[in-house]
Structures are given as structure tokens and as C-alpha cells.
Amino acid sequence: MKYFTYHGIKYIITYDNKKLIISKFENNKVISLNEAEKIKIHNLLHRYKYIYNSAYLNEIIASNPELNKYNNVDILLNWIESIIPGIYRENFYKKLKTLKIDLNLDAINMPEIPNERYKEIGATGNYNAKDNTIIFNREAVKVVYQIAHITKNPEDYFTRDLIHTLVHELLHMASANYDHDKNISLTGFDKYPSENIAEKNRGLTEGFTELLASIAIPSNHEIASGYFIEECLILQLIALLGGDELLKICYFGNKGTRPLEAKLEQIDGDQAKSFALFRDIEIYYCIENDNEPQNLFAHIQSSLLDYLDEVLEHFPNPEDLLNAYEPAIITPEKIKLMDKNPDNYIDLEESVAKFYHIKDKYMKKYRT
């Protein structure tokens, strides 16, 4: 039996059909690695990977003329490669080899679009998992161009907006798997089509995609982003979970939300609660643009705060967690900045007060 020890755990090395298999040796038993352990070992065995992976990525970029139509795409792709957990990068490389991109930049020459039509023009970017294409909406490109020209620095605004959208769509590409036999598309946490409510996680998928894209290229209009509220909910989750590793595993590995639910369950032992939380987030995503009265959002924020309260109970530095959490709280003021009516967010103020009540409780507790 060949083994090595890493962080105190004994790992067994075997080769099967030219494939490396690493297992764990515990209590005199050989045990398969779980997802998190696989990533840990993958990272260990690729610890000197950076130069190699980038060379491989650059080779792919050079081989697909579609990727060379636009300047500096390689910088974006290198960044995306770096945030994908190692074991899920193969999908990203595979898609890149055949990806087709059309940003439709010549649309800036089309006739002016009147202001009153802006609202009916859909999103700028679109990734089609079936054809593996990123195509920008011509009218939306023109609208971005027009809006850019009433800002102080039109060129900067226009470029930043389109690159931000391009990163968002490239992230959809990197986290998508299309099953051509069954006609089923897995994108991030979402499965389409599916009648199972546990597999419909479009809101969470868009929120995480937008959050990652905003880390790469800060958006021109953070709060006006269509997914701002979902981004804030995800930031609350990241604070609770102590990082975005598990979100990345579920998102790039198309694992749905079950591993996230299980993690929250560990906090309070309530399976029904964490199940309901993710379904509520999806229902909220489907109704949010209608701007009609609902107390659903306050319920979601309040549920997350229940977990925060529990986590803080055993947290070594409550102040750090509270400081990470606070900017992600959705308040009536933020709803107003988004051009939505805060009166339709029933009980929202109560959920904000709940946060400050929790903050007070733990700050006092640790101050004395």
C-alpha cells in the first residue's frame, strides 16, 4: 500500500486504467474522498499549476479565432480560470475551444433609440448553452452607447459596461452543461427544464454570476443591476458560510443547492427551514419586478438572520462577522435607490431592526 500523509491524514495512492485514484485510510479502512477532500488533494497535486494552466489556456485562446476578435479577452479568461475550483476547469476549457462570440459592436451605428423604449429592451448579453454562443442584443448595445454619451467619460463607461456583461456571460459558459440527448441545461445552481422546485435556482445563479462579474469588473451601476438584491443575499450567505468555496463548488459543479442547505442545517438542525429558504429566494426572484406588496423578502432576510444569530453564538470574533454582514443587509433606502417602492416590502424594517438587535446583543456580550 503506497501512501503519503497530508495535514495529518493518510492518503492511499492507486492507479486504475491509467487514472490516479487517491483514497483516505481511516480506522483501518480505505475510504473514498468526498467533494471537498477531492478539491484539497487536487489543489495539492496542482500546487505548481499556475504557469502550466495558463500556458494551456493561452493555447486554447490561440486556437479559437473567435476569442481573438476582441482585445484583452485573454486577461478576462485567465481571471475566470483562476476562480474555478481545479476539478471543474475541464468544462471551461472544453467550452472555450468551440465558443462563438458576437458582441454586435457595429450596432452603435444604428438609428437612435428613444428614451421611452429603454425599459422594453432586454438584457445586453445572452449565453446559449445549446449552441455555446455569446451574442449581445443589438438594441441593448445601442442603448448602452447612448447612455454612455451622457456621462463624463463615454468611452470608459461603454467599454466597462460591455466587458462586465461579457464576463457575466463567460461565467454562465464556464458553469453550464448542456445534455444534448435529454435537452436539459444545467447552469450554475439551476436545471432547466425541471418541474422539481428544488432544481429551479435561476435567481441564485444570476446573483452569484453577477457578484463574480462585479469582482472582476466593478459595474457602472451596482445598485441598478437587475440582480442587486440576489447579490446581497449571497453576500449574507458567504458571511454565514465563512467564504464562497462551497458556493463555487455547487455553481461550477452543477450540484444544485442541496450541499448549501446541508451546511445551514448544521447550524440549527432544521432541514425544512433551509429547504424553504432557497425556494423562497427563487419565488422572490420571479416576482420582484412586478413591485406588488409582499412580505416574502423580509422572511428571507429574517431567516438568514436566524442563522447569523446561531453562528455568532460560537464565533470567535463576532465583530468581524457582523462587519462583513452589515453592508449586505437590504434596507428600505436601498430599495428606494433601486427605483422600487419600499412600502411593498412588508416587514422589511423589522428585519433590519432584527439585525441591529443581534448586533447589539453580541457587541455588548463581548465588550464586557
Ligand SMILES: [Zn+2]
Ligand atoms: Zn445572466
